[in-house]
Amino acid sequence: MMGGLFSLHFMVNALEAGTIVAVVAGPMGWFMVLRRQSFAGHTLAVVSFPGAAGAIWLGISPTFGYFAASVATAMVIAAVPRAAIGDRYSEESAVIGIVQAFALACGVLFVGLYGGFLNSLTALLFGTFLGISDWEVRVLLAVAVVVLVALAGMGRPLLFCSIDPAVASARGVPVRLVSGAFLILLGAAAAEASQITGALLVFALLVMPAATAQQLTPRPALGLVLSVVLGVTFAWGGLVVAYFTDYPVGFTVTSIGIVALAGATGGRALAESTRRIRTRPA
């Protein structure tokens, strides 16, 4: 039965795309969760919806729309002046909220302008694994390689800025530049994830593997590896279940992620309470 899965070209493409996206979304999500920038990540994914809808309306590939909208928005958010060193994300959330509302409104407009019946609307918002072309898989791969190389190159300064911006900047780390670069990479990662899970469900691959990994280990290197492993597991599990059950892929990936996160959180709470009982003086 599983063999049949791999003989279908669209399914092979979906699995390849899912794997690529999960490998990028894992570590990007790990830093996003660490930096408490989930709201920014969500917005960067949401703007990919008007991007894709606008591209369809203009008659070009929605893949371009996804990346252009998310990366451009990341640049806008990164350009918002922040108060002073050490003061984290003060103005950011209001600006991000405004961007998100406007993006959704633009998306609705583009769908309206397109006029005809846009049957991919649900797919744009909630994901699909049908009709991912060979060319799209190659674009996903190319962007993924660029994002991962850039992330690896700035990994340690990024960790420093995320945990302790005041000390990092005193040590000469260009905090503002690193934070801006991270947002742009996050835009690219969110655009990638949107193409599998849809614009509204990117957290299935961007937050759930990362948050689960952080529950499981406080070691940064191990956490990054775990978030990739978990992300690929969620993506494959979700795609296979969606294939056999006909449930939407956004739902299946998200459900697997929820179960894993709940299990990890519960398991850690249990482990900590037993340790506390054991170490309690008699």
Place this chain on the structure above:
Amino acid sequence: MAQAPALSFEKAAVSLGGKTIWSDVTLSVATGEFVAVLGPNGVGKSTLVKAALGLYPLSAGRAVVLGRPPGDAGRDIGYLPQRRSFDPHLRVRGVDIVRLGADGHRFGMGLPVGSRRRAGRRLDRARVEEVIELVGAGDYAGRPIGQVSGGEQQRLLIAQALVRKPALLLLDEPLDSLDLPNQAAVSGLISRICLQQGVTVVMVAHDVNPILSALDSVVYIARGGAVSGKPTEVITSSNLSRLYETPVEVLRTSDGRLVVVGQPEAPAHHYDRHTGLPR
């Protein structure tokens, strides 16, 4: 004094957002000294530290830090900013936080390829273990930093500041938000580091008493300028009355503690404790 001072300000002033925080500050900290920066809330003690780091430019006068202009000596300075504490949900180990002091500024893949890289990594790792041992944080360095106590976090951060063997430690209220036993332990640790490691320590403090016996000198800033020198010479009724521009009395208790009486309550201008900017 044969050796050049580790830190000196000459008629220095800092203005932020068009507002002068302090001006006409002249002080000198000799190499190897343990110095406290004292003064009322909101007077710009943190600003002094940030000016020494080069994070805020001087609007007048000049400053020399380790023989260089502020900002150029960043790698030889260990810095501990003022803070309350880490987010309790931050799931990163203490040892990783300390390690950032060693390699957190380094861009690049950092793959352990090549023998020099591997050797450098081993050295870093050994040094991280050494400073964790030095501050006595071995028992809890493997736990997520958000889950250890305030005093333990402070020790780990001191370890982080020490990793690269700095010549100068700038500590911004490291005793703030610690209970009394922890205040005594952490201040004891800081003076021991100053003596044994030969590091110059400049520490912003709220209360001079926990560190009084260990100090070489103090810098007292108020809105009327700054005075520096031996603690007992600086913290006097006449000096503080002049600095506060109002009559102030300094009393000495039988066990040697200093009590400042009659100083004005919180100043009329409020500054953000963390940024030093007017609120």
